[in-house]
Amino acid sequence: MSYKDTLNLPRTELPMRARLPEREPDQLARWQEAQIYRKARETARGRPRFVLHDGPPYANGHIHIGHAVNKVLKDIICKSKHLAGFDAPYVPGWDCHGLPIEQKVEEQIEAAGESVSATEFRRRCRDYAQTYLDIQRNEFRRLGVAGTWEDPYVTMDLAYEAQIVRELGKVLANGNVYRGAKPVHWCAVCGSALAEAEVEYHERTDPAIDVAFPVADDPQGRLPMEAESPAVVIWTTTPWTLPANQAVAVHPDVEYVLIEGGGQAYLVAADLAEATASRWGLGEPRVIGRLHGREL
Helix, strand or coil: CCHHHHCCCCCCCCCCCCCHHHHHHHHHHHHHHCCHHHHHHHHCCCCCECCCCCCCCECCCCCCHHHHHHHHHHHHHHHHHHHCCCECCCCCEEECCCHHHHHHHHHHHHHHCCCCCHHHHHHHHHHHHHHHHHHHHHHHHHCCCCCCCCCCEECCCHHHHHHHHHHHHHHHHCCCCCCCCCCCCEECCCCEECCHHHCCCCCCCCCCEEEEEECCCCCCCCCCCCCCCCEEEEEECCHHHHHHCCCCCCCCCCEEEEEEECCEEEEEEHHHHHHHHHHCCCCCCEEEEEEEHHHC
């Protein structure tokens, strides 16, 4: 007789082996077939609303661990709010515009040795974005994330773009748009504006210099004028910006001293007075004035 036959063990239909790679897609398919998410939305109708505004991923490749963490955490929030008595829908979306997609399509065109019109190029960009939108949608579903996957918001949908124009029209009508000037990163090769995150810089070494800005006037009498030509000292690693300087900033909670050397007075932070005098060869600094930043 086997010892196991002498034990009163529970009998279940659960298999001994999990076989997750096989069972997980089947479970997700059953949820979808049973329309579990739609039923949850119907159950929550009329409850207080909790809306999670989801920043869209970029339709430009397979998902990675960053996507997984982002979507799973948002899924946990929405599901927990649903269980807490809220109507917590989740509407996924995709960002389908931008330079990365254009670059990928350009690579395909160059590899094929083709020459296409601007209209054809835009069509191919749409096709490329749609391809990865569908891929990412299936990959997000495999994570068990519940949402309106059949009806997401997609920035390249014509209705979405039309609504952007309508909202811009409201902003214009309210007088909140004006013409101004601002620096824009521009790619001469791509002929397109660049986001700041798309700009990469080479390592370089630049000079660090001290600069003494002469005080032209002191109408409030804040600086002790016992020495000739008082100057405010700054330190910078971007000396090419000096011609555009409009002001010198001081810290309101830092103590400053006016030190004399070579017939001129320099305003420096008190803690840096000795180091500054030594670096400039002024010898022992002679303090002729002392004040806090908030006094300037």
